[in-house]
């Protein structure tokens with residue numbers, strides 16, 4: 671935070687919400703509303719990166735499959751959960767990196783592990 675504050679290229683806009691992303695063919699700026707003064711203002715910008723954080727949508731398995739205190743499904747290196755035959759892949763699980771590349775890798779591994787799990791069940 672201190673480094674960002676000290677960087678002359680970064681300006682914080684506090685107590686504001688983005689009302690509209692402006693531009694016709696491309697992003698040209700944003701209109702912001704100051705929630706305290708109720709005034710609106712436009713800021714010129716070439717791009718907008720929306721970073722809203724994450725909130726795992728795992729309520730439907732609550733009480734069934736173990737999660738961490740933030741609600742992410744706990745899985746081991748083979749993506750197995752605490753229930754045999756149930757695997758977790760992608761952003762929903764406890765992982766140090768939530769990106770497309772890691773989610774796709776998880777999907778591939780989970781599919782292979784599911785296949786092995788089911789093959790063991792075939793008599």
Ligand SMILES: Cc1cc2nc3c(=O)[nH]c(=O)nc-3n(C[C@H](O)[C@H](O)[C@H](O)COP(=O)(O)OP(=O)(O)OC[C@H]3O[C@@H](n4cnc5c(N)ncnc54)[C@H](O)[C@@H]3O)c2cc1C
Pocket residue numbers: 720721722727730759760761762768769770771773
């Ligand atoms: C704003 C933003 C920018 C990002 N930018 C990048 C980037 O530049 N590069 C990058 O690599 N990653 C980026 N990511 C991260 C990337 O999008 C995720 O890591 C990736 O999409 C995770 O894939 P996933 O399949 O695990 O989850 P998701 O893509 O979230 O897919 C989960 C799917 O499950 C569905 N679903 C949810 N609940 C249920 C239910 N109960 N039943 C059935 N379906 C359900 C959802 O509708 C959704 O379609 C970004 C994420 C955000 C939010």
